[in-house]
Amino acid sequence: MKVALATFAAIPDGGSEAAMLRASLAPLGVTAEPVVWDDPSADWSRYDLTVIRSTWDYIDRPAEFLAWADALPRVANPAPVLRWNTDKRYLRDLAEAGVPTVPTLWDPDGLPDWDEFVIKPAVSAGSRDTARWRRGTEDEQARAHLEALRGAPAMVQPFLSAVDTEGETALLFCDGDFTHAARKSPILRAGAGIEGLVTGEDGRGAITPATPTEAQLALAERALAAVPGAPDLLYARVDMVTGPDGAPVLMELELTEPSLFLDAAPEAADLYAKAIAARL
Ligand SMILES: Nc1ncnc2c1ncn2[C@@H]1O[C@H](COP(=O)(O)OP(=O)(O)O)[C@@H](O)[C@H]1O
Ligand SMILES: [Mg+2]
Secondary structure (H helix, E strand, C coil): CEEEEEECCCCCCCHHHHHHHHHHHHHHCCEEEEEECCCCCCCHHHCCEEEEEECHHHHHCHHHHHHHHHHCCCEECCHHHHHHHCCCCHHHHHHHCCCCECCCEECCCCCCCCCEEEEEECCCCCCCCCEEEECCCCHHHHHHHHHHHCCCCEEEEECCCHHHHCCEEEEEEECCEEEEEEEECCCECCCCHHHCECCCCCCCCCEEEECCCHHHHHHHHHHHHCCCCCCCCCEEEEEEEECCCCCEEEEEEECCCCCCCHHHCCCHHHHHHHHHHHCC
């Protein structure tokens, strides 16, 4: 059995996570090959399944990426889920379904009333075009940022200060079951504007193992249960942050190309490998 681990041209070997998955799949009789998603010489019919992994440049060409996924013989997560999940307007669906999410203004005409806020595009990854601004002193830059993203659409949220103090928490799920959690360190620096991101080589903060609280687990389960169509999800990452009242709120539900943070829980690679093998 053969599986493609879809990646992008900057990481043709899929990086350390692909290596971990390949090592866990081999004893199950599954050969996994990293394949660059937009490589014209790739023959996707050779694979029993394509697993989306590090296809991180799709944010420049989401339509092309989704058309490619639609045309694959078999893909995880399923193509309709990718279509829904590659645009953060899915957060509106989840909020309407009652999932506590970070309050968001969609493409507002002007700046919000919050003392400190984040502006980011609805289609993004790795904190691209994302910045935090302070009301009053940084209005001019914030307005220019908002204008630049206008129609994309732009998202405007209160800056949740718990990101700076305790970080973000990511809960990972395989076949709907919780596997592990990780803490992500802060990424946006105050006063740093659009260029001031604190990121590692793959555009994210430092990742460390974490133990979720009951409230965090409950929020993650709730978010997953609210995904339209109750699709078959090989993998899911639920990113959350503590809100001003102390309860967790959803920042992002990553069903497309999440890093699974396997470095923080190497034993979890076997669980994802088993779930992949079971699909073949
Ligand atoms: N409302 C917010 N409050 C505090 N930090 C935020 C907020 N929105 C985004 N961030 C920071 O920016 C990073 C990237 O934003 P996110 O919405 O996760 O988009 P993506 O990971 O797809 O680029 C987050 O990991 C977090 O550090
Ligand atoms: Mg994120």
